[in-house]
Amino acid sequence: MSVAMAEGRPSLAEQAYQVLCDRLVTLRIAPGTPINDEQVAAELGVGRTPVREALKRLEADRLVVAFPRRGTFASEVQxxxxxxxxxxxxxxxxxxxxxxxxxxxxxxxxxxxxxxxxxxxxxxxxxxxxxxxxxxxxxxxxxxxxxxxxxxxxxxxxxxxxxxxxxxxxxxxxxxxxxxxxxxxxxxxxxxxxxxxxxxxxxxxxxxxxxxxxxx
The missing domain is CATH 1.20.120.530 (GntR ligand-binding domain-like)
Incomplete structure (x- = not known):
């Protein structure tokens, strides 16, 4: 267990998830917008691995969709x-x-x-x-x-x-x-x-x- 988790603080992946989730849910990241994990990592001041973990969760939540060789995008609102x-x-x-x-x-x-x-x-x-x-x-x-x-x-x-x-x-x-x-x-x-x-x-x-x- 990490020190952050042991002390009750959210992990870096959890922090990235919460920020991206909030933006996707409120459409501040518009449907269809490409999401670059490197840019997000730089903005949040974390590594790319936590961002990629967050994007996997968001994909399971149907908030983003990943395409092989194309990248990850905010899912469309159906x-x-x-x-x-x-x-x-x-x-x-x-x-x-x-x-x-x-x-x-x-x-x-x-x-x-x-x-x-x-x-x-x-x-x-x-x-x-x-x-x-x-x-x-x-x-x-x-x-x-x-x-x-x-x-x-x-x-x-x-x-x-x-x-x-x-x-x-x-x-x-x-x-x-x-x-x-x-x-x-x-x-x-x-x-x-x-x-x-x-x-x-x-x-x-x-x-x-x-x-x-x-x-x-």
Whole structure:
């Protein structure tokens, strides 16, 4: 085990993964953009090996695609995948919300309470800030399930759904309202009301797909 991992710090590969993942999910690295591991390594101040490890994970997450002799590229956003994503998320998001309501530990509750405070003050926030808050809310809820397999699975699907969302941001009204839907959901989790939390999570996922399809 490395010193960094032993002390709880993320490895260089994990750091590279998080930076690239964030940029890919929010489309700051646009779909189809080539990703040069040497350039990324130089920018992040790490070696090429950690970047290559990160790119392998991102390929498994469907966020990048690698072609022999051509290189690695940010994957395209496939609108046709929206129905598949919703089908999975409609089953797993309510499950996660229910589990979070029943299992959230003191640390999880503290994080969710802090995010709820941010959410209450975010009505006039900038687009980037709202997207970041949305991602952090989802991840905190997934972590509160106490199930690392459910958490990791949902993070992957939420990343892909967020890419679809970001593709239509300039045409989707009420971004703050969409993010604000997490308020009642988080409150239900904090109140230990798994049934209501699950219902609100299902409504949120269904509403997301309806909003996107209205623009197609």
């Amino acid at each position: 609108i046709t995948d929206l129905g598949h994503l919703t089908e999975v998320r409609l089953r797993l998001e309510p499950l996660a919300a229910d589990c979070a309501a029943r299992r959230a530990k003191a640390q999880d509750r503290a994080v969710l309470t802090g995010l709820l405070t941010e959410l209450d003050a975010a009505a006039g926030g900038q687009v980037g800030e709202l997207i970041d808050l949305d991602l952090r809310l989802h991840r905190a809820l997934y972590t509160a399930t106490g199930n690392p397999y459910l958490r990791d699975t949902l993070v992957r699907y939420d990343n892909l759904a967020t890419r679809v969302w970001c593709l239509f941001l300039d045409r989707l009204p009420g971004l703050a309202g969409h993010v604000g839907e997490h308020g009642p959901l988080v409150r239900a989790v904090l109140a230990g009301d798994g049934e209501r939390a699950a219902s609100l999570a299902a409504e949120h996922v269904a509403g997301f797909e309806s909003a996107i399809r209205a623009l197609l």
